[in-house]
Amino acid sequence: xxxxxxxxxxxxxxxxxxxxxxxxxxxxxxxxxxxxxxxxxxxxxxxxxxxxxxxxxxxxxxxxxxxxxxxxxxxxxxxxxxxxxxxxxxxxxxxxx
Numbered sequence: 001x002x003x004x005x006x007x008x009x010x011x012x013x014x015x016x017x018x019x020x021x022x023x024x025x026x027x028x029x030x031x032x033x034x035x036x037x038x039x040x041x042x043x044x045x046x047x048x049x050x051x052x053x054x055x056x057x058x059x060x061x062x063x064x065x066x067x068x069x070x071x072x073x074x075x076x077x078x079x080x081x082x083x084x085x086x087x088x089x090x091x092x093x094x095x096x097x
Contacts, residue, residue, distance in 0.1 A: 002080065009076045016069045022047075023062035030055045 025043045028035065053061060 005079050012069055019062050019066045026055050026058035
């Protein structure tokens, strides 16, 4: 079971990388002083048209997907630690009081 959770975590990490890349490209398309990088030009000419999203919609959509993946990764990390985080939290709270 732990191996499956670990594989899912790695896959979600790779998807997070791609989603963050596309979100950053959408953010660069709405900059006032746009940089003319070859990869950004490729995004504007090909990938952006295939996604068929306005820049504002693309930013919001990929931000929502990114934060959802981050929440899932947090839950999977908690599952992988097997309650270690709960033990650390209780020790931390004991140290405070």
